Amino acid sequence: MKNILEVKHLNKTYSIGKLESQHVLKDINLEIKEGEFVSVMGPSGSGKSTLLYNISGMDKFSSGSVVFAEKDISTMSEEALSKLRLNTMGFIFQQSNLLKNLNVFDNIILSAYLAKSESRKKINKRAIELMRKTGIAEISNHDITQASGGQLQRVSICRALINNPDIIFGDEPTGALNTKATNEVMEILADINQSGTTIMLVTHDVKVAAKTERILFMLDGQIVSDKYLGKYEKGENDIKIREERLLMWLSRMGF
């Protein structure tokens, strides 16, 4: 499998006021293969979200290089980078950040209409298919304010998938959900991954990470460990064994 992401000597420093700065990502080196399902764990403040935002081109890193699908994003103009994000990356956040004045369907199709690379007919067809797959077809015309937390995250997933991205980045996508909705969202993501989309999630939840294939552990701005758990098969019943393996690994690192 080819690498979809190659990160070399990545550093990120935030300036705090005039004299102080904080070195948040410290010489990160990372390769992610096409089709992998990766999660990033680690204590609060270790740099997980910062890593996600810097390798997805949402934030500007201080030094190093990030090559995404053979394109070096550090040398790209802001315009080229926005286009790359729109056409090849999908994002899911803890809070769904959906537009309250649009209904479910319009929230999903908006970015595809903006991309203008396909006919509206084709986009609408894909949106209907995505809503059906994620179990929200019946709320297509509903206002966003009427949807439950789990439904909102499914809308976010459909929105993230509408442009057929090569990769989905999620920052605590299940962080605001109850156990049932978390499990449902993870089954949907496992399904999406099985159809070939690479996924990278930041999570604090062992049950979420246990359903991913590879777990990176961050500590103080560095990836200090990288565990390969193997592909999770949707609906698999040895999830408890995966969780136990992960918990043992995490406890060895004092987490």
Ligand SMILES: Nc1ncnc2c1ncn2[C@@H]1O[C@H](COP(=O)(O)OP(=O)(O)OP(=O)(O)O)[C@@H](O)[C@H]1O
């Ligand atoms: N825009 C910013 N300006 C200054 N410092 C920042 C900024 N964003 C993050 N930081 C700092 O960078 C460090 C890493 O933050 P980050 O959000 O990446 O950690 P995290 O591991 O995702 O934490 P959490 O699990 O709590 O979300 C923290 O000390 C945070 O205060």
